[in-house]
Amino acid sequence: MSVSKYWREIPHRYRLEAGKCKQCGKIYFPGRLICPECGGREFDTIQLKREGKLLTYTIIHVGPSRFADQVPYVVGIVELQDGVRLLCQVADCDLDRLQIGLPVKIEFRRISEEGEAGIIHYGYKCVPV
Amino acid sequence: MSRDVAIIGIGMSKWGELWDRSLRDIFVEAALAAIDDAGVDKIDSLYIGNMTAGLFTGQEHLAALLADYLGVAPIPATRVESACASGGLAVKMGYLEVALGMSEVVLVGGVEKMTDVGTDQATYALATAADQDYEVYHGITFPGLYAMMARLHMEKYGTTREQLAQVAVKNHYHGSMNPVAQYPQRITVEQVLNSVMIADPLRILDCSPITDGAAALILCPLELAKKISRKPPVKIIGIGHATDSIALHSRDDLTTLKATERAAQQAYRMAGIKPSDLDLAEVHDCFTIAEICVIEALGLVEKGQGGPATAAGMTTLGGKIPVNTSGGLKSKGHPVGATGVAQVVEIVTQLRGEAGPRQVANARLGLTQNMGGSGGSTLIHIMEVAS
Numbered sequence: 001m002s003v004s005k006y007w008r009e010i011p012h013r014y015r016l017e018a019g020k021c022k023q024c025g026k027i028y029f030p031g032r033l034i035c036p037e038c039g040g041r042e043f044d045t046i047q048l049k050r051e052g053k054l055l056t057y058t059i060i061h062v063g064p065s066r067f068a069d070q071v072p073y074v075v076g077i078v079e080l081q082d083g084v085r086l087l088c089q090v091a092d093c094d095l096d097r098l099q100i101g102l103p104v105k106i107e108f109r110r111i112s113e114e115g116e117a118g119i120i121h122y123g124y125k126c127v128p129v
Numbered sequence: 130m131s132r133d134v135a136i137i138g139i140g141m142s143k144w145g146e147l148w149d150r151s152l153r154d155i156f157v158e159a160a161l162a163a164i165d166d167a168g169v170d171k172i173d174s175l176y177i178g179n180m181t182a183g184l185f186t187g188q189e190h191l192a193a194l195l196a197d198y199l200g201v202a203p204i205p206a207t208r209v210e211s212a213c214a215s216g217g218l219a220v221k222m223g224y225l226e227v228a229l230g231m232s233e234v235v236l237v238g239g240v241e242k243m244t245d246v247g248t249d250q251a252t253y254a255l256a257t258a259a260d261q262d263y264e265v266y267h268g269i270t271f272p273g274l275y276a277m278m279a280r281l282h283m284e285k286y287g288t289t290r291e292q293l294a295q296v297a298v299k300n301h302y303h304g305s306m307n308p309v310a311q312y313p314q315r316i317t318v319e320q321v322l323n324s325v326m327i328a329d330p331l332r333i334l335d336c337s338p339i340t341d342g343a344a345a346l347i348l349c350p351l352e353l354a355k356k357i358s359r360k361p362p363v364k365i366i367g368i369g370h371a372t373d374s375i376a377l378h379s380r381d382d383l384t385t386l387k388a389t390e391r392a393a394q395q396a397y398r399m400a401g402i403k404p405s406d407l408d409l410a411e412v413h414d415c416f417t418i419a420e421i422c423v424i425e426a427l428g429l430v431e432k433g434q435g436g437p438a439t440a441a442g443m444t445t446l447g448g449k450i451p452v453n454t455s456g457g458l459k460s461k462g463h464p465v466g467a468t469g470v471a472q473v474v475e476i477v478t479q480l481r482g483e484a485g486p487r488q489v490a491n492a493r494l495g496l497t498q499n500m501g502g503s504g505g506s507t508l509i510h511i512m513e514v515a516s
């Protein structure tokens with residue numbers, strides 16, 4: 001992954017920065033330039049709530065090569081308390097505790113390693129509360 | 130200013146892992162079959178559905194390349210992309226060109242050559258249909274995205290693991306009667322449930338395969354078709370095309386394929402029909418759960434009833450509305466850019482009464498539904514035998 005492509009995602013990935021429409025209040029993660037709900041073009045930058053619940057999940061047994069050393073790993077869709085949804089890995093969770101509705105919180109973690117140089121990608125994962 | 134459009138020729142290449150064949154050769158094989166089937170001696174324009182030849186083979190600029198190898202240059206040629214719905218999009222574009230009077234005879238093709246790269250590169254190429262920065266970055270795969278839909282569908286509607294398996298069993302049963310199917314073997318529910326786990330709860334036999342293949346159609350004005358067609362012309366009477374967020378997590382309801390719902394409403398309205406009028410449908414069963422969500426979005430069954438309806442045989446040949454008589458993506462194969470065109474090939478075959486042992490009795494009205502990614506784009510076509 002190119003440096004610029006990685007670098008420009010850092011505000012969302014590291015700090016969970018989102019855009020809140022000044023006109024209708026809807027929150028977008030990542031931020032956008034126009035609100036699909038109301039057409040508004042002005043946004044406040046906010047930080048997402050870190051607590052939420054698991055809406056659905058899967059356990060990946062066959063993954064891309066960048067994640068091959070992690071299988072099996074859990075990926076889920078989380079709804080945060082401010083209503084925003086995102087997709088991320090579910091970490092530090094026994095498989096028999098996994099269930100729809102599980103309360104989780106977002107943490108900053110290592111996501112994957114790339115190539116021979118072992119460049120590390122960071123970002124958010126969720127863990128059970 | 131718009132005129133009726135008919136399909137007068139269909140063609141398929143061989144489908145499978147074609148180590149000895151190139152992308153250009155399989156495309157030309159399908160195109161020549163369609164040209165011969167129609168009996169036309171010239172075409173005016175070419176549309177090609179292809180998802181990502183650049184990533185699968187390193188070749189872009191496909192439209193001109195394929196026009197050259199088909200021997201039809203210098204006619205205009207256009208390649209269109211909408212992930213796994215690229216083929217369906219090519220059909221729509223070909224339809225428009227004929228309907229608007231810009232061309233008389235248009236060849237619509239779809240092609241994907243997927244086995245020139247290894248599994249990991251193929252997985253990467255397919256994953257470009259998902260959101261790279263907010264889905265793929267986190268290690269999700271396409272089986273994983275559909276697995277998350279499946280888990281929620283099971284939780285919300287009580288859909289069972291066995292009902293998911295029934296989709297694969299049915300489609301392999303249909304595919305066993307299709308000479309071009311890549312995997313014509315019949316399978317059992319037990320085999321599906323015991324196959325290798327890919328993304329829980331989906332196993333390898335819930336997933337469509339990696340396939341090399343091409344399909345082609347010849348389109349022309351209905352009035353011309355009535356004069357020159359050697360076989361019953363099939364008229365395109367409804368088209369639907371809609372989009373949704375490509376990121377699954379951005380949708381309000383993770384088990385509703387909104388683009389398919391919207392495209393279906395458009396197509397039914399244009400055709401002046403309702404779902405219960407259909408005699409058969411070819412739908413995008415890239416994974417077993419996809420077919421269940423699609424038949425719900427098309428209104429063939431009530432929301433949440435896709436699983437029980439499938440298990441009860443409603444969508445099996447001989448049932449109320451046979452779905453994927455070709456074997457679907459699951460058994461026939463899924464060369465992504467070719468799939469949407471091949472779905473139309475199956476409907477035309479059925480409406481002509483040429484489907485042999487898998488023929489739907491008295492088939493008059495058929496639908497195709499072709500979907501990109503996890504449902505971010507959908508193309509629907511409704512066809513009937515021209516009277």
Ligand SMILES: [Zn+2]
Binds near residue numbers: 022024026035037038
């Ligand atoms: Zn707004």
